[in-house]
Amino acid sequence: MIDADHITTTVAGTAGRIAVVDHGGQGPDVVLLHGAHRSLLDWEAVRPALSGLRLIAYDLRGHGRSDPPADDDYGWEAHLGDLDAVIAALGLRNPHLVGHSLGGMIAVRHAATRPGCPGVVDLDGFGGGVPGLYPGLSAAEVARRRGEQLAMFTAMAGPEHVDAAQSREIIAAARTAAAAQGWNPDLEEANARRGLTRAADGSRTRRPAPRTLPALMAPLEGWDMFAELRHLACPALVVQGGRRPTLDHLPPDLQELTESLIAGITHEIDALRRESGLVRAVRIDGAAHMVHLDAPEVVGRLIRDFVLASM
Numbered sequence: 001m002i003d004a005d006h007i008t009t010t011v012a013g014t015a016g017r018i019a020v021v022d023h024g025g026q027g028p029d030v031v032l033l034h035g036a037h038r039s040l041l042d043w044e045a046v047r048p049a050l051s052g053l054r055l056i057a058y059d060l061r062g063h064g065r066s067d068p069p070a071d072d073d074y075g076w077e078a079h080l081g082d083l084d085a086v087i088a089a090l091g092l093r094n095p096h097l098v099g100h101s102l103g104g105m106i107a108v109r110h111a112a113t114r115p116g117c118p119g120v121v122d123l124d125g126f127g128g129g130v131p132g133l134y135p136g137l138s139a140a141e142v143a144r145r146r147g148e149q150l151a152m153f154t155a156m157a158g159p160e161h162v163d164a165a166q167s168r169e170i171i172a173a174a175r176t177a178a179a180a181q182g183w184n185p186d187l188e189e190a191n192a193r194r195g196l197t198r199a200a201d202g203s204r205t206r207r208p209a210p211r212t213l214p215a216l217m218a219p220l221e222g223w224d225m226f227a228e229l230r231h232l233a234c235p236a237l238v239v240q241g242g243r244r245p246t247l248d249h250l251p252p253d254l255q256e257l258t259e260s261l262i263a264g265i266t267h268e269i270d271a272l273r274r275e276s277g278l279v280r281a282v283r284i285d286g287a288a289h290m291v292h293l294d295a296p297e298v299v300g301r302l303i304r305d306f307v308l309a310s311m
Contacts, residue, residue, distance in 0.1 A: 004193035011089040013082040016067025023055040029095035032057040033103030039064035039194040049300020062208040064194045072215045079106045096307045101125040119310035121237045126265045129220035133264035145257040157210030167204045183293045226268045237306040242285035
């Protein structure tokens with residue numbers, strides 16, 4: 001059974017304790033940043049393909065075993081402050097950054113605002129907070145539909161505090177989803193358990209708290225990830241999952257919104273692939289948004305080759 005509580009050290013971040021696993025290893029330092037509603041265990045499927053690197057992973061604030069911010073601050077500077085704290089506490093010198101989804105965007109923001117970053121990898125983290133990424137939809141329509149989407153997902157997120165029976169349901173659902181996607185069910189169970197902290201009365205508190213979804217998504221509004229990428233002073237690898245998601249569960253307006261966003265992102269990725277610059281763009285057709293779980297060996301090789309080549 002995978003240890004859901006795995007921690008090798010805790011670092012004092014700007015909002016409290018940050019749970020860190022220093023996997024060690026010989027080679028360049030690499031910090032791994034997971035996506036929203038996930039944990040540092042996300043990288044377990046990829047790690048076997050990352051030999052020759054020193055790997056450090058941590059739970060983002062309010063996720064897994066890291067403390068939630070008392071003020072619900074999930075802004076860019078808050079995330080970057082935590083990353084700075086991890087880098088300083090572990091004595092890392094200009095590490096490469098690898099992130100998935102929200103973690104990928106944090107990695108890009110770090111590379112854009114902290115001098116000396118040797119390279120950054122963004123796995124399917126593209127934002128979506130600017131109207132220009134939605135071809136065929138006006139800015140007003142994008143704003144309206146994104147508001148509806150956020151409200152729907154927040155309402156569907158469920159309670160913050162759950163009893164033992166509800167916890168078992170969450171864990172069973174994680175295993176079922178893993179089996180359907182071809183992922184490791186034990187790893188998905190551990191990830192689900194890591195997002196449940198036990199209270200004195202035996203109940204569990206979910207991390208991140210479902211009510212914080214708007215705060216988690218707020219930094220994306222108005223932020224153009226592709227413009228930021230094109231202005232980086234260091235090499236970047238951008239990996240897109242090419243398999244389209246199933247959208248049947250969404251109402252028609254939100255299906256159209258998502259289809260438009262996918263088209264906009266694909267257009268930008270294709271443009272990056274044609275440009276001669278510091279950004280390399282790759283699409284993995286057999287993988288979806290969880291590209292590192294869908295194709296861990298392929299993603300691992302891409303990361304390893306990129307890091308070693310940018311030294």
